[in-house]
Amino acid sequence: MEDKYGILKSTEELRRTFKSGVTRTVEWRKTQLRGILKLIKENEQTLFDLLQSELGKHPIESYRDEIGVVKKSADNALRCIDQWMSPKKGWLPLLFFPASKKVVPEPLGLVLIIGSWNFPFTLILDPLIGAISAGNTVLLKPSELAPNCASFLANKLPLYLDPKAIKVIEGGSGVSSQLLEYKWDKIFFTGSTKVGKIVMAAAAKHLTPVTLELGGKxxxxxxxxxxxxxxxxxxxxxxxxxxxxxxxxxxxxxxxxxxxxxxxxxxxxxxxxxxxxxxxxxxxxxxxxxxxxxxxxxxxxxxxxxxxxxxxxxxxxxxxxxxxxxxxxxxxxxxxxxxxxxxxxxxxxxxxxxxxxxxxxxxxxxxxxxxxxxxxxxxxxxxxxxxxxxxxxxxxxxxxxxxxxxxxxxxxxGVGESGFGRYHGKYSFDTFSHEKAVFDRSFYLELEPRHPPWSKFKLEFLRSCYDYNYARLLLLLLGLEKP
CATH class of the missing domain: 3.40.309.10 (Aldehyde Dehydrogenase; Chain A, domain 2)
Structure with a gap:
């Protein structure tokens, strides 16, 4: 495949960065989120001017729908990221005692985010906040229909965010078409239903998970x-x-x-x-x-x-x-x-x-x-x-x-033709994460009723083990679980 837009070089560096493990650390994630906050704070007037000249948006509308939304999302992610990254524990059937289980969120890897022109900063930076919070490397494709806003992102983001982990590629439909030929670990697309179908068909070739934020009446x-x-x-x-x-x-x-x-x-x-x-x-x-x-x-x-x-x-x-x-x-x-x-x-x-x-x-x-x-x-x-x-x-x-x-x-x-997948807040973190199931079993106390040869006693024992109320009561009596 001819790499006329430099996509191959960018994706290779992004994959190397992800493989290094740097994006998995909470320190890296928080640094990038602070970088986004610094970007919009130091360039607020520039953003106002760009949205006014490109789309005719009043500065107050721009703050309400773009700058303020991004600030709120980044602030929320910074405040909650430690909790989001924490493993989640839960109940196990008594049959597997003693053991522990947890669900560990892990980043998906290399993410492609394709934004829309009508909110050229919100619809790029808001999903980026989720992808960063989850620890991914990201390639951003802003809409060519708001070219000045796209150029701002391409020129300014490397000054505030890790350029080895977050990249921007400008261009029109030719760039988008070539981007979709590559294998990604996640594609997040905002746009029309017509283009959403093209994105989904391309992703299917690599079994890439997709979030489609479309529209409808x-x-x-x-x-x-x-x-x-x-x-x-x-x-x-x-x-x-x-x-x-x-x-x-x-x-x-x-x-x-x-x-x-x-x-x-x-x-x-x-x-x-x-x-x-x-x-x-x-x-x-x-x-x-x-x-x-x-x-x-x-x-x-x-x-x-x-x-x-x-x-x-x-x-x-x-x-x-x-x-x-x-x-x-x-x-x-x-x-x-x-x-x-x-x-x-x-x-x-x-x-x-x-x-x-x-x-x-x-x-x-x-x-x-x-x-x-x-x-x-x-x-x-x-x-x-x-x-x-x-x-x-x-x-x-x-x-x-x-x-x-x-x-x-x-x-x-959305749902149906208006899209699928979800984001915002913790939902953004989940969208760009894989929830990995982790089960840790002890060699102590092997419960023989789980193994043949079978008997009526073993059947009744298994019934008790799979009964939540009975199992929890027993663990409480043994002092192995808190009320």
Whole structure:
């Protein structure tokens, strides 16, 4: 294989570094985590400027969705890593006494992380924190659609992290294709379902474990709410739909479901908050990112230029091709067979689908592929139970949007076509670790009933040994286990 991008040389050095054992030490892991914290602290303004120039993100949005997220994750890993690395013990059947067992987390080895352009720092550095915490060597492939952010990572990371253990390769689809030809010990990919299938097919050749963070059409169920609660809900919906990268987010709101009798009130309230948050002039929009490039801009414009869809626009719909901005747009009841209702929108367009009864939303959601996130605004505990019991999604968030992503205590990941695998906090550490089972048996006190020849006594003895309550009681009586 021609090594035109220097991948072979990089992977060989990464494997040598891993084989040396340096990355297994807690000192090395903590040093790298502190390096990430130092990187974002010393370069915060540069990161703000890059995200503003490349994606049109306001600095506060950049801190909320990128810099702050990375800082929180690295801080959490530093605080918890000693505990995460500790072996876990547990109960053993009495038949194997005296013995001990433990589960030891060990690093997988050489990890490939392929990031996405919409959050070019979070979606590279957050999984990197997990891979480092678990003691792996890592090759990072940032998205070529945010080239300045990718160049920053390529140039700056070696100054803060161990360059023999963590490397960055820039480039487009040609680089990604060649990377996937190599054997990795783990591949972590964030991106589209289409590319996710390519990644998985390539990994299958080497039986490489894969985590796929994909997307899908994430719905919002909007139930009846008191007026004061509705105003809060509308703010959270508008901020969650148009705030993170102008809707270009895998867990962004894709469409809303509401009872027909409430649709007009909902739309009027949405309009008010949109104008307050972002303005109503497409050439002077504020606090909202732009579309990443002309290809995606044209894709979104084509969704709206479908005549059957264009007639459904009740707010917005204007474009500024020069600045690659699209006005926040609301559509009421577009045709269900239109492309906008069957492909992930990934942009500032919000279809609202009306129902006779809000509980019909469950069947509507179940008629589509499983989403990465499901949002529901309701005060009904019974309806919440039905949503949890009768739908499947990567996550469910009641009465808010997007915030589940920044919660280290919750796993983040998809199900079905929205991906598989999970990360964040301890879940990131687990994703990049192998839990090795260790059993240590003594030569003392051999229990003969485990061996032939068989007898009725041996059968009854084995029954007792496999009975947790009996075995624990006996060990307590013998003083070999604490109450």
């Amino acid at each position: 994430c719905p919002v169920i909007f139930d009846s709410l008191p007026n004061s609660d509705m105003k809060v809900a509308i703010k959270r919906i508008v901020s969650g739909k148009w705030g993170p990268c102008a809707g270009q987010a895998c867990i962004g709101i894709d469409y809303m479901l509401v009872e027909q009798k409430r649709a007009s009130t909902l739309i009027e309230e949405l309009k008010k908050i949109i104008k307050r948050f972002y303005g109503d002039d497409v050439k002077n929009l504020k606090n909202i990112a732009r579309i990443v490039n002309k290809v995606h801009f044209d894709r979104l414009r084509n969704l709206l230029e479908d005549p059957a869809v264009a007639n459904c626009i009740v707010y917005g719909g204007s474009f500024d091709e020069t600045n690659l901005t699209i006005e926040p747009t609301i559509l009421l009841d577009p045709p269900l067979d239109a492309e906008i209702m069957n492909e992930e929108i990934f942009g500032p367009l919000l279809p609202i689908i009306t129902l006779d009864n809000i509980e019909e939303s469950i069947d509507f959601i179940n008629s589509k592929p499983k989403p990465l996130a499901l949002y529901a605004f309701t005060k009904s505990d019974d309806f919440k139970k039905r949503i949890l019991a009768e739908t499947s999604s990567g996550s469910v968030t009641f009465n808010d949007t997007m915030i589940q992503f920044v919660c280290d205590g919750l796993p983040f990941g």
